[in-house]
Amino acid sequence: MSDALWVRWLRRLVLVALTVFTAVPLYVMLASSVKPLRDMQGPFTWIPSTITFAPFVDMWRTVPLASYFVNSAIVASGATACAIAIAVLAGYVLSRYRFRGRGGFLTMVLSTQMFPGILFLLPLFLIFVNVDRATGLALLGSRTALVLTYLTFALPFSIWLLVGYFDSIPRDLDEAAMVDGTGPLGALFRVVLPAALPGVVAVAVYAFITAWGEVLFASVLTSPQTRTLAIGLRAYATQANVYWNQVMAASLVVSVPVVLGFLLLQKALVQGLTAGAVKS
Amino acid sequence: MSTLTVPERAGDAGPARPGTGRAGPGLPRPTRKALPYLILLPALLAELAIHIVPMAVGVGMSLLRLNQFTLRNWTRAPFVGLDNFAVAADPYSPVGAGLLRSLGITVAFSVLVVACSWVLGLSAAVALQHRFRGRGVLRTLFLVPFALPVFTSVITWSFMLQRDTGLVNAVLTGLGLVHSRPFWLVGTNSFASMVVVSVWRMWPFAFLTLTAGLQSIPGELYEAAAVDGAGPSRRLRDITLPMLRPVNAVLLLVLFLWTFNDFNVPYILFGQSAPAEADVLSLHIYQSSFVTWNFGLGSAMSVLMLLFLLGLTAIYLWLTNRRRRDV
Incomplete structure (x- = not known):
């Protein structure tokens, strides 16, 4: 089936236009990160006058980037680890058992993800303030509160993705394991989980990306000591005098790991992300 | 669901099982029945702590006079009934007028972003x-x-x-499209900036979903259409679009809800004080709550926002389901 000439040209035009639209900001980030400061202060130039890696060195001193980095890393990995553990258990139960409230739980989990974040922000802030006052804990501004919040944000998608994965693993596998004398949890950890490993990894990447990029809650629930990259970099980038080459260098460093993780696992993630829309 | 196994069986395991297991098999019956709930407990607790309880608290807060004086001790905040809602929903009060304006901006923003993202996503998916x-x-x-x-x-x-x-002004002046460099992050243009940035972020999701949807259309349909002499535009209109209808129904809703609720793009683009033209609801409520510390009013606004979304979603689902039945 060969297409008419105009179809082929239209297709090329669409693809070129979308490639330019997608790639230009990525190019700007990359090119600006290796520009000397004088290139950034005049009108925009496409090609760096000289290539310098100084922004990648200087950025650590201009803003407390290392501290932001550590905070983001701790919070994102903490949330990821907890989200995996919780979602694996929940996904297994929701896939293997039929019990009262199962459908309700699945619907609830999915619908809370569609609610406006601001709806949860004010009450959570108030709850943290009042728990702190009542118990003397310091939840507000702590990494623990952020981990708790982010792990919950990652749960809906993680649970749905894992239920799909577990459903595709034959039940005979866990039944065979249980005949051999392990309980349901033993079957989960020895037989089902290894078979669902790609799904677990996809959940990990998703949870990490969610936590790494979250802005709304971090802007209110962090203190200067626990500030994450999202908030720290944003605050710096909206100042009057910005070393844009350093901001772009920092953005690049912050983005590369998560983008690579996403692209490496795109198949598993894309399946999960689109499954809901395509199946129903 | 492809399995025919009676679901409970997974918990009871097979009939010929030695009673040596640690969990399930050897457990007394009530425990076995509670097992799914026990395993689900962590997820349930997390959902309760971060989603369900705060939502209930949020509704409660909207009925209180909760400001900087009562914030640290909310049990003593005076109950004011629906007063906050009356203020927020009164289009003649400055607060209500601001909220209504913000709602208009948010709807316009969401519709534009969803429409552009969908068109770009479909073009890319079809072209690829x-x-x-x-x-x-x-x-x-x-x-x-x-x-x-x-x-x-x-x-x-x-x-x-x-x-x-x-870069934007450099390109525009280079092409001779503008003579004096316009501002993009303040004033009227800020709305357009916000739309473009959101589309840039959002269209790949439409592309992903539509690509997956296209892959489920059997190739024979296109071959048959080609034999019948249907051109590319007819194939798009008579095969691709109708076959994508169920995917579109969900995709458009998800895109709309994400965009409508989005806080990140305007907040990062404009900072704390968004230009009036780009004052979307999330940012509007955020600013009015954390600037004035009037959390009661802020909660009332969030509840109104949720009610608006729930109503809209219900109408949308009703319409799409009805259409699906009619087809």
């Missing part, structure tokens, strides 16, 4: 339906905006939109 060299590279490239942390991509855009040093 055809196999050619480099298709995989383009597919990967188109996913990058979605994979980037939102703050780094929006910060990059805000650099591109700087008046004096940004």
